[in-house]
Structures are given as C-alpha cells and as structure tokens.
Amino acid sequence: MLVLGIESSCDETGVALYDSTHGLLAHQLHTQIAMHAEYGGVVPELASRDHIRRLTPLTHASLQQAGKTYRDIDAIAYTQGPGLGGALLAGASFANALAFALNKPIIPVHHLEGHMLSPLLSEEKPAFPFVALLVSGGHTQFMAVKGIGNYTLLGESIDDAAGEAFDKTAKLLGLPYPGGAKLAELARLGQPSNLHFPRPMLHSHDLNMSFSGLKTAVLTAVNKIRTETGCDAELPEQIRNNICREFQDAVVDVLTSKAKQALKQTGYQQLVVAGGVGANWQLRQSLNNLPEVRTFFPPMAYCTDNGAMIAFAGAMHLASAQPAAGFNVKPRWPLSQIVQ
Template sequence: MDGDAASSATQVDRRDVLLALESSCDETAVAVVDRDRNVLANVVASQDELHRRWGGVVPEVASRAHVERVLPCLDDALKQSGKSLDDVAAVGVVTQPGLVGSLLVGLTAAKTIAWLLDVPLVAVNHIEAHLFACRWAADRDPFPAVGLVVSGGHTNLYDCRTTLDFELLGTTTDDAAGEAFDKAAAVLGLPYPGGPSLQKAALQGNPKAVRFPRTFLNNERLEFSFSGMKTSLLYAAQGQPGSQTPVPPLTPERVADLAASFQEAVVDVLVGKCEQALKATGRMALCVGGGVAANARLRERLEEMTARRKVALWISPREFCTDNAAMAAIAWDLLEAGRVSPLDVDVLPGLVRKR
C-alpha cells in the first residue's frame, strides 16, 4: 500500500463516532456517540432563563438562541469526548417534530458539517429518539415493547416492534401531559418551568384532597385528554365563573394539596393507558421516555403496575429524559439500515397524529 492509500485508510478507520444534534424546541444539544452506542459527550444548553418571564417557550427567542449556542455546544462536545471532526462517521439531526425555526437551526448546522466532512446525514424523529433512550436503562435493545413518550409537547403510545418499527396506538386529543403540568403550575403561582415546580409542591400535599377528572381512563380508546383536568384545577383554585361560593385562599398548604391532587390525576391516566396498551398488544415490556418520565411519582406508579403485571419496565435515565442529543444516537441504527437523508432534506414541524 503506498503512502497516500495508507493515509486514506487510516482516516477512514478513525471515523468511528456519530455527531448528533437536537434543537427541536428550547434546548440546544450536541452529543458524540460511538458505534457501540456509548455516549462520549452530551452537551445541553438550556434556555429556561430566556423564557421564564413569559412562562413558556417563545419560538422566535428559542430559534435565535439556538443560532448563538449551536457552535459552542459543538466545540464543548468534541472537547469532552476527546474526538475531532476527523473522527465523525456520520451526522444525525432531529428534523421532526418541533418548532420550525428551532429545527432549521440544527438541520442547517448538521447539513453544513456533513457536507464539509463528506459523511452521511441522518434525519431523526424526536419522539422515536425519546424511546431509543430507554436502551441505556435496559443496557440492551429493549424492543419489542409498548412505548410511552410523555413530555411538554407529546403524549403518545406506540407499539414498538423494533428500534425502527413503531406503530402509533394513540395520542392526546388536546394538551400534552407536560403542557398540562406547566399550565397547572402557572395557575398555582409556581415558578417556571412548571413541571419540576409542581412535583416539588406536590411532595407536601395530599393527593386525595381534591378529586380531579380522569378523562378517558375507563374508555377503551388509547387516547389522552388533559384540558378538562386543567379547567377543573382553575375552578378549584380561582372559583367557577358566576359562582357565589367563596374560594379558599391559595395558601402554601392548599397549593400543595392542589398540586398533589392534579399530579395524581395525570399519573392515574398515564399509568392506566399504559396498562391498557400492554393488554391490547400482549407486549411484555414497557418503555417510557420524554421530560415527564423524570417525574418521581409517575416512575413509582409505573413500577408498581409493571411489577403487578410481571412486565419489564425501562424508563429512560433522567439525564436522557429531557431533550438532549444523545438520544439521536438512533441515527446509528438508521444508518445501518441504509436510511440516509439527502442534503436537501427538510424539517417536519407538525405534531404526530394517529392515522
């Protein structure tokens, strides 16, 4: 082998890691993952401080922040992993679903890197990536299984035959569970982000203090609805329009009781629908991912249900529950299956709905 050929072979051999990017909402994230799916670096830049004043994500603010943060995150990920761009075998990037401006920032960066390095570009589905993250809890491929993705933007149930073969069983007809937690926290005057604040307040409350509705809980449809729960909480906290009945003040004790009761109602529905899906599919494993999967009460109740049914439970590790780029390592599986994307691939921001 001559010198040029040897040099070329060495360069190809060095390309042993995946560079993954995630920017679907308000987290700018870059990860480096090797072929064995070991996470060498997982850098996440949160935007919580930017959106706190509005109590929710402002799309224009989010996309501008991604522009400012994507390259520093890339530099940090490479430094932490001990790798360089010369080691990158492929670039994975989340292209759906999410906020269009945010998605475009990550995709533009990924396209540029893939083009410069002349390596494959792999488009990743954000929701499927959340379930892929369960492999780090199972320490192996956890499928086939029922999959629940529960986050601020999604509450979806899947029949997961393989890593790359998901069938949507049902989704929310209105709000996602995470969005319901955020809005409930706002009603109760709890700080942003709402989900963690509501969980913290609930620790001091009585989950049986107020009986909130459990929409669809006893319905065979594998669907969710949380808008009725939010309305009930609003009336419990502030009173029903036109009612002459005085409403108790929102003391810290009452806030804790309302938070605990609301959390319990949401968890009841999530756990109940997972059990329904397990019965309907006959699967013997349940995978759970997404930001709300970090909720301690949800984890506790899922553990109780799956132990009773003698079903395996794989919940994404907490560091991979909220949006991150490591979960985009599903791109390795896509690459091995030949599912490579062209450089003119576009984003698909719309939410997933059952067909």
C-alpha cells in the same frame, strides 16, 4: 461508526457523539430556561437565536470530551421535527452545512423516535418488542415497538398532552416557569383533602387520553376556593399543595391505567417510558409497581430534549441513510408518518 447528534427542536441545544461500538462518548446540553423564565414561556425567536450561538461551542466541547476531531465523524444526525420552525432550522442548517463540508452522510431524525429509543442508552435496557409511553410537553402517546423503524400507534391524547396540562395548571396556580417540575415538587407536600379531580377517559376502552378537561377542573376548583375563602390573591400554601397533589394523582392514575391496558392489548411485558414527564417521581413510582412488567426509563439526563438520543437514533438508522443534497424541517410531523 461515530455519529454526531444535533438537537434543537425547542429550548435546549443538545450535541452528542455516539459510537456504534463503544456507546455514548460525549454529551453536551445547554438549556434556555433562565432566558425564557422572564417571559413565562418559550419565545421562539429567542430560542432560535440562542441555538445558533450555542451549536458550534457545544460541538467543540463534545469532540474534546470524546477525544475526537471532526475528521473522526462518520455521519451527522439532526432533529428534523417536530418542533419550533426556527429552532429546527438552526440545527438543520448547522448539521447539513457540517455534513457537506466533511462529505459525510446526513440523517434526519424524528424527535419522538429519539425519545422513544432513549432508554436503550441505559445500562439496563429493554429488548424488542415493548410498549412505549411517550409523555412530554407536546405529546402523550402509546406505541408498540417491534424494532427500529417498526412502530405501531396504539393511542394518544386527543387534546392537551400530559406535560402541557402540567405546565398550564402550574401557570394557573401562579408557579414560576417551568411550572410542571415545580408542580410535581409541591405535590410531595400535598395532603389528602376533599378535592377530587376527574380521571378523563379512564374507562374509554381505548388507549386515547384527554387532559384539557382536567385543567378546567382545576380552574373551577381554584375559583370556588377563592370565592369561599374571599382570597383574591395567592392561594394559601397548603391548599395550593393539595391541588398539586390531586392533579398529579389524576394524571398518574390515567397514564398507569392506560399503560396496563396497552400491555394487556399487545401481550408485551416490557414498558418503556420516555419524554420530559418521564422524570416525574410519582409516575415512575406508579409504573415501576406494575405487576409482572419490567419498566424502563432513560437516565434522568436524557428525559428532556438532548443530543444523545438523536445521535443514538441516527446510529441505528445509519445503515440505510444516504447523503442528502438539501435539507428541510418538519415543525408538524406526526409520528404516525413513520410508523408501520
């Protein structure tokens, strides 16, 4: 069965073709980073309009890459939520209109489920059951994954997601958009210093997390350094790099500690890490070093939002999917609504 996947939840337009027998056949992605950089963040209206412009050309390119035609498509999967309302509507409208024209089943997919299953696109993939760490700009959650559609929420961030904290801290330090990736890059250049940021909820005895206080600690440290040095403009380069290092150390320490706890609590020996922050070099290094645990990451190309994960998740649900007479989107769609 050949499934076309459409992803348009935020600032990346993803289109892919997944064959249940032959695997991923095509993957096309357009990022809007350059467009939004001028504004220092995602502008929802611009994002929605850009998705509309990109969906048809990317679909044509995917079909050409796979050597397929529209007639070869067996079903169409699209991101129903969560995400930006207008951006989701762009993808949902395109997917549903195409499904209607081709008389094919339409499969709505939860964006986070797509991320959670994306490591299964790797050559070396986990087997069920496993613990999943979903870590992105909007979500940080631990899930027990027993099979397709069989998920249990173990814990989550009670305020800022890890990726959100990265981006907000980067903006506080004056780093260009998208700041989280730049902060991680500068953290490589950081040196040990007298800085020490809190590890929030490290000893909370549950799997919940909090990162808003960490961001506040960075702001307090920056203001203190500026007062002591009389520097009202940009921070000295090495001090800024040291802050990036200590901030990243704190986030990675918390996520690693909670991952250990989640694995112990479930008794599982496999950890899957997915979402944009899953590309972070230090987090990968730390989680790869967990003893007696196999850690799986999606290929780097599938860490950020993409159509491949949506096509794959759609293919996994295809057996129970039914053609839809209409469509809707769910900008605020808790993953807990699809867990058991």
